[in-house]
Amino acid sequence: MITLNSRIADPGNISPKRGMSLKALPSPSSPVGTTYNQSVNSPTRIERRPANQTLLIDADDTLWENNIYFERAITSFISYLDHRIHTADEVRSHLIRVEHDTIRTHGYGLHSFRRSLAACFEQLSDAPMTDEKHRRIESFAQSIAEQEIELLPNVASTLSELATRHRLILVTKGDHDEQTDKLHRSGLAPHFTAVEVLSEKHHQAYESLVSHHACDSCSTWMIGNSPRSDVNPALSAGLNAIFIPHDFTWVLEHEAVHQPPAGRQLLELASFAELTQHF
Structure with a gap:
């Protein structure tokens, strides 16, 4: 299990949310x-x-719409992980880092997101991964695939x-x-x-x-x-x-x-x- 210190939990410019308003970003002001x-x-x-x-x-x-479905899946994942030490924002921040690394190897898409969720769970959980847990984690990503196009x-x-x-x-x-x-x-x-x-x-x-x-x-x-x-x-x-x-x-x-x-x-x-x- 990885223990997150404050530096890792708040990774610089990376927001604790997968989706966050861009209104705060620097842009031409007019x-x-x-x-x-x-x-x-x-x-x-x-x-x-x-x-x-x-x-x-x-x-x-x-x-x-796209990212709102990922955000809902992440909320379900964090609730399932139910970490006894780290806050939801700390878990989100770690998942963002994992996603960034996974994308470098596996690209974008749900297959990459599934890998990121599983890797994040294995790194943060103090309990071993089981087939049942893996299926449950994959279900969070599957819920995105089953969404109607909005x-x-x-x-x-x-x-x-x-x-x-x-x-x-x-x-x-x-x-x-x-x-x-x-x-x-x-x-x-x-x-x-x-x-x-x-x-x-x-x-x-x-x-x-x-x-x-x-x-x-x-x-x-x-x-x-x-x-x-x-x-x-x-x-x-x-x-x-x-x-x-x-x-x-x-x-x-x-x-x-x-x-x-x-x-x-x-x-x-x-x-x-x-x-x-x-x-």
Whole structure:
């Protein structure tokens, strides 16, 4: 059994919650619904963009709810662990560290989350793991897989309208089968001309995607809730970006939002539906 001291239980910039509001993150300070140009100090309102833009759109917590289900599973896991020494926040913090390490080896997705829960239990519990306990722990992850797809407000109608004027490409990361299954169950697939399920979203991945789909960087926008995976690497790759914060974005996706490079724009919106005002 691992004993958590205060340094481990409060790991620096890592929040004790898997999902936590991004409203506290550093970002350009101005009214929502404005763009940020590298060459100016103050935000400027934008008019609706011309037709035929390429919109790269994230999936989890941008189109549908995702992390809230992980958070519920973690709450059940912590209750089951019922640690006699460590607080719930300390256990959460340790699980975040375990998840970070597991992802390096096994990538994203429920299979990785299952491994993280089991590893966390084995490291913190003073009782040995049994087959029965392992099945119970796996059930927490399985509960996520069994969730119905819950679209965020006005997503379907917004995509339907955007698809009449622009090229939409779904760009998500994680387990390929899991992500494509969620897309199928969501009913949103017909709106997209292509689907990209990446193992990781970094600037090289965006550069490769732009080349593969013959995108014009000047008129290509990455849209999502994650500064770390959607906004910052897209800006780094020379694209425009649209940040739509979600109140329960996974803590491992938290990062200060960068300023756009010269000639590119960053737009922050309060909701997905507002895209039709700009595109």
